[in-house]
Amino acid sequence: MMQGKKTGLGILLLLALMAVTGGILLKGQPISIVLVNLKHLNPWLLLPGLAMMFGYVGCEAACTRQILSHLGHRTSLRHCLGYSFVGFYVSSVTPSATGGQPAQIWYMSKDGIPVAHGALNMMLIASCYQTAALLWGAGAWLFLPSVRAAAEGGLGLFLLCGAAIMLLLTFGMAAFMFLPGPARRICHGLLKILARMKILRDREAAESRLDKILEDYRAGADCVKHNPRLAVRVLLLCLLQQGLLFSVPWTVYLAFGLTGSGWIEIAGLQALLTLAVCNLPLPGAVGAAEGGFVKAFAGVFGAELVTPAMLVSRGISFYAFLAISFCAAAAVHLRVRRESRSKALQEIILSSKGQPRVKAVEKYLNTR
Secondary structure (H helix, E strand, O other): OHHHHHHHHHHHHHHHHHHHHHHHHOOOOOHHHHHHHHOOOOHHHHHHHHHHHHHHHHHHHHHHHHHHHHOOOOOOHHHHHHHHHHHHHHHHOOOOOOOOHHHHHHHHHHOOOOHHHHHHHHHHHHHHHHHHHHHHHHHHHHHOHHHHHHOOOHHHHHHHHHHHHHHHHHHHHHHHHHOHHHHHHHHHHHHHHHHHOOOOOOHHHHHHHHHHHHHHHHHHHHHHHHOHHHHHHHHHHHHHHHHHHHOHHHHHHHHOOOOOOOHHHHHHHHHHHHHHHOOOOOHHHOOHHHHHHHHHOHHHHOOOOHHHHHHHHHHHHHHHHHHHHHHHHHHHHHHHHHHHHHHHHHHHHHOOOOHHHHHHHHHHHHOO
16 A cells, blocks of 8 residues: 555655656747657657667566576466566656666566565666666767767766766665675664664664575675576676667657667667666656756757757656556556466465465455
8 A cells, every 4th residue: 555655655756857848948949849850750660769768678678587597487488478577567657767676676576586686686787787887887988089079068977977877876775795704794883873863763673674684695795606697697787778868869869860879879879878867766767857857968959959859768768668668567457466366266275174275265355
């Protein structure tokens, strides 16, 4: 119930941000001009962009299937795709880039995958995803001077903050995985300080939860140590995944019939923009992503086309795929509920009279 309320509030915040962002961006350019410019768009050239978004989700599904396979779970690609769509949808409507991970772990548990293994899977993917984002951003900044120049100014400040947060998260996860002793002492010291400041009330419960998290991270480190090729494959898939996402503006560029900028420049610019806004506490980075696009890509699309290009690019990579992921997530939920109900009915049939049967009936009622 609480998770449902949080998701509902996230959706309301998302709609409010969309309304405010639309009003600000369209203030300097009437909607009539935007519609006229959109008429010059070749819609058929946008299909590769939508295909890239399916590839984006598919890459995460492939990562999940490989990791779970090494953990001893034979999971179908269809189920892994469902988990990825759930993650995309929930992350998009909650003010956190990782908000969809608990939902993915929950649905995995309903398919018989232990919570610890689901959490380990998401942790390994998150570590590789963050590393891939930093590699894309560093490559664009170091080897593409024109992209670096376009990202200066106000966007540069966001980029600096985004890169710093990403580095902190990446090194933090690495420390939790490979230096559990020092990480435990540092975290317990922070909890002690919070308890003395009366900010943390139940220190023992917090330390217990922390130790459980550290144990999961240690298991992740063991998995990486015993399967180094797995970590490399997941990292390569994450690099491909983000390359597909960053290529969406390039398909929009081609759809407008523009020339002069190459794929690597546009993808590199989108990589820096994503790195700058991905850690902001906003659902889907709505507002910051649109405003940043207009500012960063003005030199690529021109002042007249940059707003229509932003609408189409974000329409493909976020808004349209948000609707698609909602439908996929709903299908996953219905499948899980149907299968849970079927298992509960089977337990009722096989259970004897008394307390076991009562529990089986209660379990069945909870799936309705």
